[in-house]
Amino acid sequence: MRYGMFMMPSHPPERELFQAHQWDLDCLSLADDLGYDEAWIGEHFTSPWEPIPAPDIMIAQALMRTKNIKLATGVHLLPYHHPAELAHRVAYLDHLAQGRFMFGIGSGGLPSDYTLFDVDGNAGEHREMTRESLDIILKIWENRGPFEYKGKFWNVNLPDTMYGTLKYFLTPYQKPHPPIGVASVSIGSETLKIAGERGFIPMSLGLNNEYIAS
Template identity: 60%
Template sequence: MQLGYFTMPSHPPERPLRAGHEWDLQVMRWLDELGYTEAWVGEHHCSPWEPNSAPDLLLAQAFAQTRNIRLGPGGFLLPYHHPAELANRVATLDHISGGRLNFGVAASGLPSDWQMFKVDGMSGVNRDMTREALDIILKLWSSPEPFEYNGKYWQVELPAPSYQLLRPHLRPLQQPHPPIAVAGLSKGSDTLKLAGERGFIPMSLNLNPGYVASHWESVEIGAARSGRTPDRRDWRIVREVFVAETDELAWKGAVGGMMGRTSSEYLLPLFSQFGFRAYMKHHADVPDSDVTTEYLARHNWVVGSPATVAERLEQIHEELGGFGTLLVLGYDYADAPEAWQQSLTLLANEVMPRLQHLSAPLPVAA
């Protein structure tokens, strides 16, 4: 099992944008020093709790301040970017990274963002736009010849050389392209089906582990469409994790810290309005009123001493049937940085060595 990080990035609404940006950079430096293999940065436009509309700005600085960790958007919201413009930006970022870039994409799930960009997410237009945009980006990066693409949402032309000096020239450093990842949240996720169909990295966001188990079914359905055999070692699982020297200290740091506040003031109320409360329960008979931050900490989060956290992660690994990389969900502990740094350190140095015997089953061709 590999260890990585996924940040929305989350910050309390009162945090100045620059201060939140500096916190995210500090965490990236810690992750690199601790040997985390990868980190992903989300994109959102209309959520004061997730205030980063341009993950590549953070990533460009983070690449200059780290040495080994792979970094990427988690992901760019494709309906809100012209594919040709984004293809060129991502190609440039890959060169800046020295080949450490991962390219995460997503269809966008916040209704407020749909409204800002006038995208009909309720009927799935955002997912259709994501597929078309990704097709264009990959074609721009791979086509040896000029072409015109007249799609439903975008028109693009890769022009022939002209005036003896002008020609398309921006291609990624990694060939044929950086690793592509797709994030999914909902049951029967179409984006995770896309991951299976195209052989991209699937990332499952943070709901009840039993619910997340259904995500692999989506990957398999998509893979069957194209005759692929998906590999569970590629599967990334996002999970809230907080480690301290004792279970009591970990509970205090998680529930009593920014993880708990973000849950109580933002994630739990938002997911409840989306009808996701049922997917946070460990059993269908649990009343909605019982699904509180404390409930999530007991049943969904991974909180405790190194021994407790290792035991819980092994249980989740077994429940899901195996996965390749654990992505710790990031929170803003800028007011208590030592607690978050210690949690990341204990996870890397004391928990992960206890889990090295875990491995996802090898894929078996149909």
């Protein structure tokens, strides 16, 4: 049996952010010492009790303090990131982790995050954006030559070589990409269907009979 852990991370709003961050790093280091196989670190923007908007930064630091545990974004909320930029950040972090990184994705669920980023979560726009963003990210990683993507929410142009040296080059360390986990808490989740369609890792905190049956 393998053990993993999920860190929102959750802290009292009055806790100083630097101290909270150090506490989380200590927890990840302890989990590594105890033989945990993996740890997933959450991402939220408008929840004072979950004050981590950049799990990749925490992972980059935790890599320096751990040896074996796999570290994962749990999750990057795709509607709130430009897919071309996130594809590069994730690929870069995958190289730093040397096989110890997993890419968790989700659509988001906090109404306050929807408002901040002007996403219509009530109409399911966040789920549409997640599918489109993931499609773009995977296409960027798969393509060596130029391509153009025109979507509903984002347009991306992967350029041909310019001025003899400028071109796309940063593909993930793990091939074809790091393991991908898909998170959801909604009953009958459209986002979680992505995991089944593509063979990715399904993840959820919805541990009740009604959710599992859906």
